[in-house]
Amino acid sequence: MSIGNRVLLGFASIILLTGILGFYSLQQMDAVRTTTETILSRDIAALRQIQTARDNQYHMREARAAVVIRSLTGGNEAAVTPLIATWRSVATQTEASLNELLAAMQRREAVALSPDRMVAWRDVAQSVNQAVAVVRQIISQSNLQFQAVRTGDATGIVSAGEPLTALNEEFERAMQQMDQALDRAIRIGQERINSFYNGSQLSVLILLGGALLLAIVAVVLTRRSITRPIGVFMDFLEGIGRGDLTGTAPSSGRDEFARLGATLNSTVEGLRQLAKQSHAATENLNAAAAEIRASTQQQAASVEEQLAAVQETAATVDEITHAGAQVGKRAQEVIASAQATAQTSAAGVRAVGDTSRAMDAIREQAEAVAGNIVALSEKTQAIGDIISTVNDISERSHLLALNAALEAAAAGEHGRSFAVVAAEMKTLADQAKDATGQVRSILGDIQRGINSSVMLTEEAVKRVAAGKERTDTTLATINEITSRVQEGVHTFQQIIASTNQQQLGIEQVMTALQNIRQASQQTAVSTRQLDSAAGNLAGLAQQLVTFADRYRL
Known part of the structure; x- marks a missing residue:
């Protein structure tokens, strides 16, 4: 192989290793970006859904309080009926948002990126189930209170409102458990992102070290294949400089060094004739x-x-x-x-x-x-x-x-x-x-x-x-x-x-x-x-x- 082809082969191998390293690094960066976007989009969507359910429950409680206040302040059935209809609409939205949140948590549990995160999503789903059950109880107890409102029974209205207070507190506890479970899921997701990033970084560093090692080997082999023949020719030329015309340069092979050796041998032969x-x-x-x-x-x-x-x-x-x-x-x-x-x-x-x-x-x-x-x-x-x-x-x-x-x-x-x-x-x-x-x-x-x-x-x-x-x-x-x-x-x-x-x-x-x-x-x-x-x-x-x-x- 000629010297130019040797050098070209060495540079080509280094360029190939650099390309492989760059392609692998881009893949790892894309994987990290995809994993981060997936985890963040799921966590942010869950936070929004939980906040929507909490807001709907709050609106439902305000609508029920408006019905009770209107009935206790002397409002007739015609004035109370639109408020009850508003409450029913808000209650339906609250239950629907909780059911939607439950379905979303179950889907996230099925496609979780790690077992720990699957357990966290399962805990969030259980808290949502508790919240759904509490909301249904609130709806049932609110209907009893509304019956007392229609009959004008103030004592029944007050007695029916006491369990609702406890149910609201229970709903709030369920929402707090839901927040805690979601925080744990978010924390696990962050740990998953950090772990995936560290693993990608380590793999890129390992691949980079291997590429550097192979590049060094290629450079050393290329240098050895060029410098060793040059050393032989330098010794031969130093002998000519000292007046020794009895030696010969190596001329076997098909590369540039072989042609150089043949040229030097013919030159030395001419010097011998000239000296005689x-x-x-x-x-x-x-x-x-x-x-x-x-x-x-x-x-x-x-x-x-x-x-x-x-x-x-x-x-x-x-x-x-x-x-x-x-x-x-x-x-x-x-x-x-x-x-x-x-x-x-x-x-x-x-x-x-x-x-x-x-x-x-x-x-x-x-x-x-x-x-x-x-x-x-x-x-x-x-x-x-x-x-x-x-x-x-x-x-x-x-x-x-x-x-x-x-x-x-x-x-x-x-x-x-x-x-x-x-x-x-x-x-x-x-x-x-x-x-x-x-x-x-x-x-x-x-x-x-x-x-x-x-x-x-x-x-x-x-x-x-x-x-x-x-x-x-x-x-x-x-x-x-x-x-x-x-x-x-x-x-x-x-x-x-x-x-x-x-x-x-x-x-x-x-x-x-x-x-x-x-x-x-x-x-x-x-x-x-x-x-x-x-x-x-x-x-x-x-x-x-x-x-x-x-x-x-």
Whole structure:
């Protein structure tokens, strides 16, 4: 099987397991939803039917009470008859609703989802039977009471009503038992829903675990079927990298690895043939390189002897040229130094001018700083006046707090809260007084610093003025030095002109010797390059031999 089919099979198995898991989960969710809807619909319908029966019995009791009240308040038979007809209609509805409820409970008992719930529905049906029997007794006893109503027998009406009270209480007890049984059925239904949900959840988790396990197995098998052949090929390629051309790659089978192994085997065979041919060619190249190097070494020796003779002749002329050049060089250096001195003097003049202007600017700025410091001192004095005012306010507040405390003490219990306010006022006055004292101290330090700054600024202005006078004197001195340096430059230029005329003849002789020496040097360099190339060729041939020997054939 090919690698692509293996990977496809692994992914297909994982997708299939995921689909099965999803389908089963949907089925379980649908089953939980169906069970929940069934239980809830049955329980809600039962609650509604019970409430309808209770309401009908209540209406029946109200209709009977209306008949009794109308007859006891002097109503005739014509007035009572419609009320009795209403009661009979309500009684029929009550009995019919109870019978319908009984039939519904019996049907639920037959299709109950669990034995416990079947027992609960059976208990509800028994309570409904009791309620039906009680309602029938109520109807029978109410008919007796209505007969007394028709005859106008008030004593019979009252005596017939006493059993009805007991029957109503018995009906209520039956309804309470019915409610209890229905609550038990509802609770059992909820437990059934929870149990079914937990079972579905557990089954889905088990199926999910199994799917994960199968997916892991599929992934491991797929990985093993791919990584193991890759490891074999990696070992084979590492051996080739070390120079081992004796091995072969596995090429059995029909997958991509078999085709890769066949391709690698053909490639290694080509490398074997290439290594054999390279080994033979490098041995021949090594022998030829040795012969070329021996010939170039002999030629280099003769060229070196010719170059030595030319260099001895050129050395004598070079000494003469060197002496003349030294004289000209010294004169040039003197001129360059003099010109540099003149340029430096000019730069010094500009620097002194800039310094003078900078001192004027510093003086103006120092005067401006002094003015700002004086203004700041005036503002500091104004702040001191404000602090004095705040201090007076705090002292008056302190006195006011003391008076308030005295008034509060005179007022007794009624002035206790006022005494607290007075104490707070005193505390605030003390804090304000302390703060003004601290601010006053800080302002005193600031005022002293400002006075010191004013004095230092005035001293700086005086020193700037003195520096300005000294700068003017320095500028005059530098101008005088510059003029004398220019005179020296003109003198040395005349000396250099005469020296250059003497150097012209020597340079012509030196040019001829330089041409001869350069030709000899070029010949020597070419010979040395040829010898070096021969040496490099021999080294390259030896490297090729060593490289060819790396491969084991």
